Amino acid sequence: MGKSAPKAPDPKETAAAQTGTNVTTALANAQLGNVNKYGPDGSVTYSQSGSKQFRDPTNGAVYDIPQYNQTTTLSPQQQAIKDQTDAAQLNLGQLANSQSSRLQGLLGTPFTLNGLPAGGDASKITGPNYQRFADGPQLQTSYTDDFSKDKQAVQDALMSRLQPSLDKDRAALEQRLANQGIQIGSDAYKAAMDDFGRTSNDARTSTLLAAGQEQSRLAGLSRDQATFGNTANQQMFQNKNTTIGANNSLQDQMTNAQLAQFNAANTQRQLATSEKFAERNQPLNEISGLLSGSQITMPQFGASNMPSIPTVDYAGLVQQKYANDVNAYQQKTGAAGGILGGLFGLGGKLIAASDERVKKDIQKVGKANGHNLYMYHYKGEPDDAPKRLGLLAQEVKKKKPSAVIKMPGGLLAVDYGKALGA
Numbered sequence: 001m002g003k004s005a006p007k008a009p010d011p012k013e014t015a016a017a018q019t020g021t022n023v024t025t026a027l028a029n030a031q032l033g034n035v036n037k038y039g040p041d042g043s044v045t046y047s048q049s050g051s052k053q054f055r056d057p058t059n060g061a062v063y064d065i066p067q068y069n070q071t072t073t074l075s076p077q078q079q080a081i082k083d084q085t086d087a088a089q090l091n092l093g094q095l096a097n098s099q100s101s102r103l104q105g106l107l108g109t110p111f112t113l114n115g116l117p118a119g120g121d122a123s124k125i126t127g128p129n130y131q132r133f134a135d136g137p138q139l140q141t142s143y144t145d146d147f148s149k150d151k152q153a154v155q156d157a158l159m160s161r162l163q164p165s166l167d168k169d170r171a172a173l174e175q176r177l178a179n180q181g182i183q184i185g186s187d188a189y190k191a192a193m194d195d196f197g198r199t200s201n202d203a204r205t206s207t208l209l210a211a212g213q214e215q216s217r218l219a220g221l222s223r224d225q226a227t228f229g230n231t232a233n234q235q236m237f238q239n240k241n242t243t244i245g246a247n248n249s250l251q252d253q254m255t256n257a258q259l260a261q262f263n264a265a266n267t268q269r270q271l272a273t274s275e276k277f278a279e280r281n282q283p284l285n286e287i288s289g290l291l292s293g294s295q296i297t298m299p300q301f302g303a304s305n306m307p308s309i310p311t312v313d314y315a316g317l318v319q320q321k322y323a324n325d326v327n328a329y330q331q332k333t334g335a336a337g338g339i340l341g342g343l344f345g346l347g348g349k350l351i352a353a354s355d356e357r358v359k360k361d362i363q364k365v366g367k368a369n370g371h372n373l374y375m376y377h378y379k380g381e382p383d384d385a386p387k388r389l390g391l392l393a394q395e396v397k398k399k400k401p402s403a404v405i406k407m408p409g410g411l412l413a414v415d416y417g418k419a420l421g422a
Contacts, residue, residue, distance in 0.1 A: 006325035007409055016059040018314040022061050023054070025311045034068055102283055103386025111280055119269040120262030128251035131170035131244045142227035147218040155211035162207055165202050191212040220417045326358055326411075353407060354393040354414040361387070369420045371396060391419060 035044035052065045173196050182188045285377060355405040356362070359376040359381070368371045372395060393412035396419050397404040403418035 006322060009322050012057075014315045014318045016056060016061060017318075019056050019058065020061065020063075021314050022067075022311050027066070030066070030068070040075065041078045042072065045071050045073070047071065053067040070357060099286065106280070106283055113276060116276065117268045118265065124264065125258045125262060126253045126255070128248070130248045130251060133240050133244050134237060134240045135188035136206075137230075139224045139230045139233060139235040142221045147215045147220040147222075150218055151211045151215035154214045155208060157205040158210060159204070162203055166203065170196060170200075181409075323380050326409075353411055354391050354396070355407075355412040356392045356394050358411060359392075361389075365389070369400065371419060390414070391416070 013179050036046060037044045046068050048065050049069045051066045054063045054065050055061070056063070125181055173192060179188055182192070207386050220377060358379055359374075360381075362374050362376045364372055365375050368391075371391050373389065374392060375389055377383070377387060391414050393414050396414050397412065400419055403415045405413045405415060407413050
């Protein structure tokens with residue numbers, strides 16, 4: 001097979017080297033980060049106060065880790081202000097401590113709401129008792145307008161009085177004509193009798209008209225009576241519904257008055273309860289206020305522009321180098337075996353590194369003599385490189401262990417002649 005495969009890196013040695021670089025980087029960053037700060041209100045300085053030893057459990061290496069003190073110094077003016085503030089805060093804290101004795105008696109007394117006004121009693125609220133509005137009035141839709149019998153009676157009564165008078169007047173006219181020597185049948189007689197006939201007809205017509213007027217009068221009275229009755233019924237209906245509406249509105253007012261009284265009682269209860277709680281909490285709030293005014297404060301400084309050295313991925317570099325070496329080895333063995341040139345054209349003499357651990361982008365493409373065939377890249381090859389064709393040693397080992405060879409460094413190779421039965 002030619003040159004042996006690269007030896008895998010020792011994990012213990014790699015971890016120890018990585019720890020060493022990390023410790024060195026951390027110490028350098030500590031030196032860069034412990035920046036002394038100076039300002040008009042004071043300063044913050046760092047000083048080394050000794051060191052502690054750290055032993056690497058993987059290889060026993062011992063490292064000296066320096067220890068630092070941070071010292072904050074105020075300017076004289078700020079220190080004077082701080083002294084005054086500290087004194088005031090101390091007084092507040094002492095006052096809060098002395099006042100806290102009041103809490104023993106306060107908290108020892110059970111908190112009750114006895115003696116407060118009672119809330120509204122919903123059970124005493126009565127719903128409105130509405131009245132039902134009345135049905136519509138019974139209106140008269142017709143009236144009597146046929147007074148023909150009355151008309152006839154009036155006509156007969158008038159004619160019974162008129163006819164004797166006409167007969168008497170006719171007899172008087174005939175006597176007067178006779179006294180005047182006017183003969184029956186003469187022109188003067190005919191003219192006088194025609195004139196009398198017209199007068200008699202006018203009298204009869206007046207009688208008929210009077211009878212018709214009486215009929216109309218009676219019909220109008222009947223109509224007026226029906227109209228008056230309907231108007232009266234409508235007015236009574238309106239009055240009744242107005243009264244019912246007023247009574248229902250009164251029921252609403254009574255219910256609203258009860259609700260207002262209920263809400264007023266609840267509001268009074270809530271106000272009294274709030275006052276009771278405020279009275280209970282006031283001493284607690286006072287002591288809390290005193291304690292909050294006695295808190296310790298520290299001076300603030302601006303952020304420093306501190307550079308940071310990144311750690312070196314030593315283990316990653318070692319692993320990458322190993323992968324590159326393996327890849328170069330696989331490329332040489334792959335080129336020597338001519339995998340891309342065909343698996344069956346070498347007379348069954350091809351032995352190639354087919355360990356799944358050195359391959360990537362593995363894709364199954366078919367079978368050959370019962371074994372799966374895969375397209376793949378070796379780890380370390382560029383993604384756009386031509387893919388290789390071959391078997392996976394781990395799968396071949398399960399079906400035909402004699403065709404798998406263990407290479408230097410622990411990787412597995414496949415004897416394609418044995419594996420494929422050549």
